[in-house]
Amino acid sequence: MVPQNAQHNGGAWAKIEQDTRHYVKRAKGNVFVITGPVFTDAGPRIGANGVKVPTYLYKLVYDATMQKAWAHWQQNRDGESVGRPISYQELVNRTGVEFLPRNAFQH
Numbered sequence: 001m002v003p004q005n006a007q008h009n010g011g012a013w014a015k016i017e018q019d020t021r022h023y024v025k026r027a028k029g030n031v032f033v034i035t036g037p038v039f040t041d042a043g044p045r046i047g048a049n050g051v052k053v054p055t056y057l058y059k060l061v062y063d064a065t066m067q068k069a070w071a072h073w074q075q076n077r078d079g080e081s082v083g084r085p086i087s088y089q090e091l092v093n094r095t096g097v098e099f100l101p102r103n104a105f106q107h
Helices: 007-010 014-028 088-095
Strands: 031-038 055-063 068-075
Touching: 007 014, 014 031, 014 055, 014 068, 031 088, 055 088, 068 088
Parallel strands: none
Antiparallel strands: 031 055, 055 068
């Protein structure tokens, strides 16, 4: 759980979560979903304890049966809309994190 812009959480992010649930329900096998924050030095802090607010949020979806993955990348702000997902490799490039094992895409 991280602080999230209320307009974003109830709008674009809610749509992404709904679309992801629908995909998982239709999938033929295991689907793994990893959601997380990305903090930057420019990100604000809130509250008396100075809790850091993430600048970006991502949701990685990996369909193990189809061996395909994509990610939603959103700025944590008012006015964000749902755009086309980015590739798994683009998410790795942006975060510096290799989320899936190397053999995740081998047939």
